[in-house]
Amino acid sequence: MRKGELTHQAILERAIQLASRVGLQGLSIGGLAEELQLSKSGLFAHFRSKTSLQVEILEAATALFTERVIRPALTQPRGEPRVRALFENWLTWERELVPEGGCIFVAAATELDDAPGPARDRLVQTQRDWLDCLAQAARIAVAEGHFHKDVDVEQFAHDENALLLGFHHSARLLKEPRAETWARRAFDALLRAARPQRS
Amino acid sequence: MRKGELTHQAILERAIQLASRVGLQGLSIGGLAEELQLSKSGLFAHFRSKTSLQVEILEAATALFTERVIRPALTQPRGEPRVRALFENWLTWERELVPEGGCIFVAAATELDDAPGPARDRLVQTQRDWLDCLAQAARIAVAEGHFHKDVDVEQFAHDENALLLGFHHSARLLKEPRAETWARRAFDALLRAARPQRS
DNA sequence: CGGAAAAAAGCACGGGCGTTTAGAAAGAGG
DNA sequence: CCTCTTTCTAAACGCCCGTGCTTTTTTCCG
Numbered sequence: 001m002r003k004g005e006l007t008h009q010a011i012l013e014r015a016i017q018l019a020s021r022v023g024l025q026g027l028s029i030g031g032l033a034e035e036l037q038l039s040k041s042g043l044f045a046h047f048r049s050k051t052s053l054q055v056e057i058l059e060a061a062t063a064l065f066t067e068r069v070i071r072p073a074l075t076q077p078r079g080e081p082r083v084r085a086l087f088e089n090w091l092t093w094e095r096e097l098v099p100e101g102g103c104i105f106v107a108a109a110t111e112l113d114d115a116p117g118p119a120r121d122r123l124v125q126t127q128r129d130w131l132d133c134l135a136q137a138a139r140i141a142v143a144e145g146h147f148h149k150d151v152d153v154e155q156f157a158h159d160e161n162a163l164l165l166g167f168h169h170s171a172r173l174l175k176e177p178r179a180e181t182w183a184r185r186a187f188d189a190l191l192r193a194a195r196p197q198r199s
Numbered sequence: 200m201r202k203g204e205l206t207h208q209a210i211l212e213r214a215i216q217l218a219s220r221v222g223l224q225g226l227s228i229g230g231l232a233e234e235l236q237l238s239k240s241g242l243f244a245h246f247r248s249k250t251s252l253q254v255e256i257l258e259a260a261t262a263l264f265t266e267r268v269i270r271p272a273l274t275q276p277r278g279e280p281r282v283r284a285l286f287e288n289w290l291t292w293e294r295e296l297v298p299e300g301g302c303i304f305v306a307a308a309t310e311l312d313d314a315p316g317p318a319r320d321r322l323v324q325t326q327r328d329w330l331d332c333l334a335q336a337a338r339i340a341v342a343e344g345h346f347h348k349d350v351d352v353e354q355f356a357h358d359e360n361a362l363l364l365g366f367h368h369s370a371r372l373l374k375e376p377r378a379e380t381w382a383r384r385a386f387d388a389l390l391r392a393a394r395p396q397r398s
Numbered sequence: 399c400g401g402a403a404a405a406a407a408g409c410a411c412g413g414g415c416g417t418t419t420a421g422a423a424a425g426a427g428g
Numbered sequence: 429c430c431t432c433t434t435t436c437t438a439a440a441c442g443c444c445c446g447t448g449c450t451t452t453t454t455t456c457c458g
Contacts, residue, residue, distance in 0.1 A: 166361025241406040
């Protein structure tokens, strides 16, 4: 009754790490079980199939992401500070996961983009929510007068997200030391362009 | 002597398509053989291992990329037109591969970023070359006076590449119809910021 | 056209996969 | 403490994987 839920959670926690390294498809139940010193069938019993394991991994990762990236940003003042905080928190999220495989959503995005099914659906929803979140923060910044009135907030969200993807690419694949600098500079330019007055 | 090289090439051609859908790891020799109506061992004989197949796929894809994206851009006038052409050609490259799995390099990038080995090494080199190519085009634009003198061309290349990744993400995962519009608008903003005179 | 060389096929291997089933160990509640 | 339920294990399944080995078919060239 309680022990079960506990290991269930522990499995997911470890699975997130492993999946961000080897991918949601690359993750094997046997391998995950070994890492946790659990029997393969014992682990499997917690999830009725690999697909639902993948979905649960994405859901657990989404919860973690909300907790670590989005929620802390909401404590920041409305407007540009909050927009900045979202960006910085994501950078931290990615950086902290560097010893592991980096942001699991980025890894899953290219892996699942041609693989229809529940896992893909879940991921799409998460990504849509994230973009909406970024757009909403920008919208508030417009309302607060921090951004120019006719800033296209969806475009802004898209551009910001592209920078995050670019950072992941530079940092993880190319191991480029300047990746973080580049990402931050590009984001500063984005902010500058969005502000009302021409300097 | 000649027939061999011919099928070898045909295999790689098809493998590029398949790999951009299912990934370099996800690609199975049996599956590829079936698509080509070839025996598994017959296909395998062309490559001594799956790893070297993956490397050859990346090399063939790089050659194709150079042919389709880079070379045509070199016929454009030096400076901003060529910079634009590189961006547009990449968009076309990605768009034409949409019925297939989209740009194979983007797919491979997140798949291999935690998988050391020859395939990863080859991909990293290709990506570095691509970024250098973008930076070089920007450098020429600076020399031609199309871009401001103190534009950081490496930063520019990074930003441009991030937009391409963002486009892939929006178009392939989210199936966002506005993806191309967003990418182009963002790139226009990038160009605008790089031009010498303040409007 | 015939024979050497190349290319492709057939077959089998060891192994890991996801999944099922049956049973042992552990936990919880009266 | 005993029993019922939950949690975990052990073993096995059918399948497909990458990879060798052997044989057949095809291609090339004198």
